[in-house]
Amino acid sequence: MGDPRISVVNERLKEIRNIIAVSSGKGGVGKSLTASILALALVKKGYNIGLFDLDFTSPSTHIILGIEGVQPREEKGIIPPKVHGLEYMSIVYYTSNYALPLRGEDVSNALIELLSITKWGKLDFLIIDMPPGIGDATLDIIRLIKNIGFLVVTTPSQLAFETVRKLVTLLKELNVRIIGVVENMKMNKSEFIQQQVKSLRVAVLGGISFDAKIEKSIGNTVSLLKTSFAKELEQTLEKLGF
């Protein structure tokens, strides 16, 4: 007859005003860094924020935010701990940093399980850090989460942008909301990507420069918020009116 978990997913998310998936067709473009710093910046603005790492095979946001030694609480479901002012959920609570080799169907199943048992509080934003590409996780959140919005990350490279073009086209065909495209790791003032994004009729959310010093701030949220990356991302938030 069926999988009962699906029915309860939107019930679990109903007290969240805005759900944003940080996504890209390409790997390594800065999705996790963007999702993490976006979450921190929104906390700083006084919003109630959740961050959900949905990259099950290569989770990274716990490293970026220096999250260690916390576990969710169990109470008729699981309640994500609040760390650095945000409700944080990741598969690493359960894998204790060992490898988790998953095939597509397993990814789907784990994703549905987490969506159906995680009890988020009342949130203004839930930020989701996505794995790269348009595979199972992406298709599942589109299928399961009503009103999800996509924040798409590219780099100045044509190689990245061509994958983003495909992602954006797919999202449009499926009538999924696209918040806009962020161009990360900018090295110069080229407007090539911005023009391309405009021709897709999607909002250009501005650029983030390549920051050779960012690595030193990984694991330290105070220091992350002081980076040029954070400053530039915050300007993007102004544009969005967040």
Next chain:
Amino acid sequence: MHEWALAEAVITAASEIAEKEGLKEVTVLKIKVGELQQIELDILEFALSQLKPDKFKNTKINIKIDKAELRCRVCGHQWIFSKEELDKNSAEAIHFIPEIAHTYIKCPKCGSPDFEVLRGRGVWLESIKGVR
């Protein structure tokens, strides 16, 4: 205690189906619970009894346990999962998310974590009977 969250999913899904099929009252609800997830049946049953709406007042809830059968994708070996082979933390992690099995369980023959769960993963709605 996340048995409560799963029970809520079962009741929500079953109510949707009852609604769709125009059932005024549900008489029998059959659920299958896979052993991989190591659900505490007492808690699940209690949660179901607490959460069920009026339509389910007289429902006979029938829970069947399904052995977890795994098959290695590398060497083809097939085996039945037994939680006795796991330490407490690994067992608990799999209890929350059965796919975590791929972190802590390896094929007993060749050691690969690349196996398939043939049956007995989690909670499954088998059938609903009722009166229209």
